[in-house]
Amino acid sequence: MSFEFFIPCPRGLEAALAAELAEIASRHLNGAPFTAGEQVPGGVHFKGGWAAGMAANLHSRIASRVLLKIAHRPYRNEQDIYALALEQHWEQWFSANETLRVDVTAIKSPLRSLEFATLRVKDAICDRLRDKTGARPSIDTGSPDVRVFAFVTATDCTLYLDTSGEPLFKRGWRLDKGAAPLRENLAAGILRLTGWTPGTPLYDPMCGSGTFLAEAAQVAMNIAPGVDRRFGFEKFRQYDVSAWQALKVAAQDAKRAARAGRGDLLIFGSDISDNMLEKARANFERAGFPALPLKQLDARNMTPPVSEAGILVANPPYGERIEVRGRGPRGEIRNTGREEGGFRRAEADTGDIAEFFQSFGDALKKRFTGWHAFVLTSDRKLPGQLRLRESAKTPLYNGALECRLFRFDLIAGSVRQRPAADEPKA
Ligand SMILES: C[S@@+](CC[C@H](N)C(=O)[O-])C[C@H]1O[C@@H](n2cnc3c(N)ncnc32)[C@H](O)[C@@H]1O
Incomplete structure (x- = not known):
């Protein structure tokens, strides 16, 4: 199965991220599907199977997150965005036991209130899960289990499910930082x-x-940036568990080998x-x-x-x-x-x-x-x-x-x- 992903990154690093993704695909995917996509300000699109999405989470140093595209459609108002979100099969990805956070980003959007749009996406997801499973998820803006991002332009709305969880610049090793650390x-x-x-x-x-x-x-x-952390997709109802095990074990083995053979x-x-x-x-x-x-x-x-x-x-x-x-x-x-x-x-x-x-x-x-x-x-x-x-x-x-x-x-x-x-x- 092939998915469309969008990987946001710090602005100015789009070409560097695209080059890094191509390298990750050739080094870690053993021929699993990966097609480089368009670079846009603030990120890079690509297509690939689960393995590609998981490898990007584990190995990309430049990505901020790895977002899985769920839906895309023109819209005119908040009601259209609600309808788009309500139609999606969220119940296949997570249950009402998981806590949820929704974020909306807009560029040149005619919407009057992004907060209201955020509320409508959240309502649609909760209504969908209540209709299909009988329960609504709770909202947790601090450390949610599942994050949904909506990206709206002047004409179109795209819904993404975040596969990363905590942003990827959090590698898990930096607890001590100064007043102005660099991400x-x-x-x-x-x-x-x-x-x-x-x-x-x-x-x-x-x-x-x-x-x-x-x-x-x-x-x-040769230590993968994500080898010591967990990812949002690990809480999903569906992802390729055996491909993930293979990627993770290879990264852990590489880390052990690197420590043993370290030179100057x-x-x-x-x-x-x-x-x-x-x-x-x-x-x-x-x-x-x-x-x-x-x-x-x-x-x-x-x-x-x-x-x-x-x-x-x-x-x-x-x-x-x-x-x-x-x-x-x-x-x-x-x-x-x-x-x-x-x-x-x-x-x-x-x-x-x-x-x-x-x-x-x-x-x-x-x-x-x-x-x-x-x-x-x-x-x-x-x-x-x-x-x-x-x-x-x-x-x-x-x-x-x-x-x-x-x-x-x-x-x-x-x-x-x-x-x-x-x-x-x-
Ligand atoms: C913007 S911070 C660098 C942050 C760093 N890249 C990091 O990841 O944490 C600037 C650093 O310059 C150091 N600094 C200030 N004056 C300095 C000087 N005269 N010589 C050397 N370091 C200095 C500060 O102690 C501070 O750690």
């Missing part, structure tokens, strides 16, 4: 955009709770905050690779962790989230003592931030010849602050925050310098 699926997508492959040195000089490093280590060790991963991190490094260590311990080398260090004083050039990746603190912390001009650690999510916020004025990025840029230019540096920031003026000219910039969204991933190629003798944003151009 795991955004970090994994960025790693793919950098072109990093296992064996190439990878360094994050502002690693915080270690998201880039953990994602990279799992890739290098060449994955390095540092951060100015010992508190954050503690969190990173606790995360790595839970994720199964406690020995990643971490150092407490101001990024302005960073040096390459190995002689071979590699990939540097970082998301530095930025205005909206947290502030730069470090030593002031006279070497004093600037700190207000205010704790936020375990992270001590810094006294940082604009001068500090400008000085920090200029020194960080100097460190890149002087000490990282041959490296490729990728910096994620919402600040479009970052290249000017670093006094480096970017060789590429990719728009990405960190939640609602519009960001850029800047690429700097630090090639010997040809580092492209640029004047500071506030200096006149020569």
Whole structure:
């Protein structure tokens, strides 16, 4: 049997997700049906059997969820949406014993109230189950057993059953996070955009709770992102249990083998905050690779962790989230003592931030010849602050925050310098 799936992902990562899905199909599906579909802003469509849907849940690092398409039809008003939802055979998928949550997303929809549309979809599903089974499911918006998503455009309504449950960026190993952690699926997508492959040195000089490093280590060790978690489809009345067992056992075997045969991963991190490094260590311990080398260090004083050039990746603190912390001009650690999510916020004025990025840029230019540096920031003026000219910039969204991933190629003798944003151009 073949189904249509839609996989949402952070905006900007659609092509990376499509490439990842093709890889998952060729590595894990043993010829089971999979047809790549259209990329649309915010996600990728594909067709496939249960095995493909389950493999995407287990192996995709970039997906936010895997949604199974249940119905699609033009609509004019909420009553049409109610009728569409009422016709669907929900009783084949789950019973009234499961708790339910409905979410509606709309683009250019003429509907006046999304809340009312959400209520109508929920009513239709509950009415359907009451008619067919004699009982209505309870609603649980916190941790429901089953989630239904409705996606409405100006003309059409599509109903999806979520096969993932908790969003897929929740891998199950990160309990300790800082004030501004990066979502795991955004970090994994960025790693793919950098072109990093296992064996190439990878360094994050502002690693915080270690998201880039953990994602990279799992890739290098062939550990599936979902191997330690459960999925929404496991509560469904129907899914391919034997295909799931096979996929899961293969992933568990691969994880055991990876731990036994681990070599030097060449994955390095540092951060100015010992508190954050503690969190990173606790995360790595839970994720199964406690020995990643971490150092407490101001990024302005960073040096390459190995002689071979590699990939540097970082998301530095930025205005909206947290502030730069470090030593002031006279070497004093600037700190207000205010704790936020375990992270001590810094006294940082604009001068500090400008000085920090200029020194960080100097460190890149002087000490990282041959490296490729990728910096994620919402600040479009970052290249000017670093006094480096970017060789590429990719728009990405960190939640609602519009960001850029800047690429700097630090090639010997040809580092492209640029004047500071506030200096006149020569
Ligand atoms: C946006 S967070 C990075 C989050 C990280 N990617 C994660 O997954 O948790 C920025 C990090 O920069 C660190 N930081 C701030 N000032 C620094 C400095 N001068 N040198 C090195 N790290 C610094 C903070 O401690 C924080 O962990």
